[in-house]
Amino acid sequence: MATTKDGDRSFRRLLRVKPGSKVDLAGFDYAETFGREKKRAEADVADVLDRLADLQARLWAEATHAVLVVLQGIDAAGKDGTIRVIAGAFNPQGCPVTSFKVPTPLELAHDYLWRVHQHVPGKGEIGIFNRSHYEDVLVVRVHGLVPEERWRRRYGHIRHFEEMLVDEGVTIVKFFLAIDKEEQRRRFQDRVDDPTKRWKFRLGDIEERKRWDDYRAAFEDALSETSTDEAPWYLVPADRNWLRNLAIAEILADTLDDLDPQYPPAEEGVEGTTVD
Ligand code: AMP
Ligand code: MG
Numbered sequence: 001m002a003t004t005k006d007g008d009r010s011f012r013r014l015l016r017v018k019p020g021s022k023v024d025l026a027g028f029d030y031a032e033t034f035g036r037e038k039k040r041a042e043a044d045v046a047d048v049l050d051r052l053a054d055l056q057a058r059l060w061a062e063a064t065h066a067v068l069v070v071l072q073g074i075d076a077a078g079k080d081g082t083i084r085v086i087a088g089a090f091n092p093q094g095c096p097v098t099s100f101k102v103p104t105p106l107e108l109a110h111d112y113l114w115r116v117h118q119h120v121p122g123k124g125e126i127g128i129f130n131r132s133h134y135e136d137v138l139v140v141r142v143h144g145l146v147p148e149e150r151w152r153r154r155y156g157h158i159r160h161f162e163e164m165l166v167d168e169g170v171t172i173v174k175f176f177l178a179i180d181k182e183e184q185r186r187r188f189q190d191r192v193d194d195p196t197k198r199w200k201f202r203l204g205d206i207e208e209r210k211r212w213d214d215y216r217a218a219f220e221d222a223l224s225e226t227s228t229d230e231a232p233w234y235l236v237p238a239d240r241n242w243l244r245n246l247a248i249a250e251i252l253a254d255t256l257d258d259l260d261p262q263y264p265p266a267e268e269g270v271e272g273t274t275v276d
Helices: 011-015 038-062 079-087 133-137 148-167 181-193 203-209 212-226 241-259
Strands: 066-073 097-099 126-130 170-178 233-237
Touching (some): 011 233, 011 241, 038 079, 079 170, 133 148, 133 212, 148 170, 148 212, 170 212, 212 233, 233 241
Parallel strands (some): 066 170, 097 126
């Protein structure tokens, strides 16, 4: 059972943050498996990635729909690993990935959506945001980089910004990768201990980790405030990489399926033409 498009067990139903609901991460099971098994997951993911490859080829050829995938999560939640797996299914030409870092002076001289808007994918593209405009209600809130009355208004801006994109033909899917504090500790330790991962780790990561509860509150509010019917958040238990990959791949494939992308018809007279 690789896909469950509309069944009760579809990840789209299980993980979608209901618009208007209050997200509470306190009781969240970060290692939930929903009855799926790791042994089977590898084959299941491979099947879904095949589906994704076919859907993207059509979407690219049709050049009608733009799809924006937003990935958020605390440090070491698995954003990079997710991109490696999901984008691995796609033709890179149609899959721009944008990583949002600490804003440059030029970016800071503008409104916070300025740097984001220009990277929204165009028709035919599936664009992936590794972090996003949500940083402006997450790290910015936790560090008090702007006063509260400014970041609080941003939830409304973001809802409207995304609504505008949807109205203009962009399909938006947002994934929050949720890991446990102990899982982050293990992953950080692994980064320190593994010479091939050490470059990823900064001493500042330990300082950020001390603000775990502040980040949790900021994540809860961001998800509660901005999950809409048009641009839903999916809250993904991400302690287990295999479950995370399977869930995200399935949700994305089901979302693309709904767009029903088709290869464009051939030019009149092409069919049956013999090329000398
Ligand atoms: P990484 O994802 O590990 O490459 O780190 C990127 C860093 O940029 C993270 O620490 C983010 O919190 C930070 N960052 C991204 N966007 C913003 C923003 N709008 N304001 C401040 N810091 C940001
Ligand atoms: Mg980092």
